[in-house]
Amino acid sequence: MATLHYGATGDPVHIEDRALAHLKVVIATKLRRNESFTLSWKHADDDPRGRSTIWLHPSIPLRFIFEDPEAPQLNGRWIDELMQSANSTGGIVLVDEVIDAPESE
Template sequence: MATLRYGDSRAAIHIEDRALAHLKVVIATKLRRNESFTLSWKHPEVDGPGRSTIWIHPSIPLWFTFDEPEPPQLNGKWIEQLMHSVNSTGGIMLIDEVLEAPED
């Protein structure tokens, strides 16, 4: 399970490694453009029901920590869907991976 730490908070946001690798691409793209946005996710089952949202701003430090030593191969379709989400008025919502349909 990967970890995202935001700002000076000691609280860790736990996100599956593969999902955080894809989120990192989208977040870095927006922050390079000096754009702020919200990031929302559903709580893992172990934390009980609920969801959280944080405001991501270029001036607030972020720290991505991954359990896996090697980065995964990225899914362009999933990144595309996350980018579409982050550019909406509701901000980015961590969604399940979008899988390519197998070709016949």
């Protein structure tokens, strides 16, 4: 389980490694453009029930910590979906990865 540390709060956000690796690409792209946006997610099973949203701004410290030392191969389609979400008025909503089924011969 990866961890996202944002701002001065002591409460880290726990997100699955693969999901955070994809979010990192989208978040870094938006912040590099000096764009602010929201990030929303459903709480993990071991956290209190519910969902959370944070406002991401380029001036607020951000740290990504991954459990797996190797970066995963990224899914371009998932990054595109997250980026479209980031560019909407609702901000990024962490959705499950969509994996294309192999084509039948």
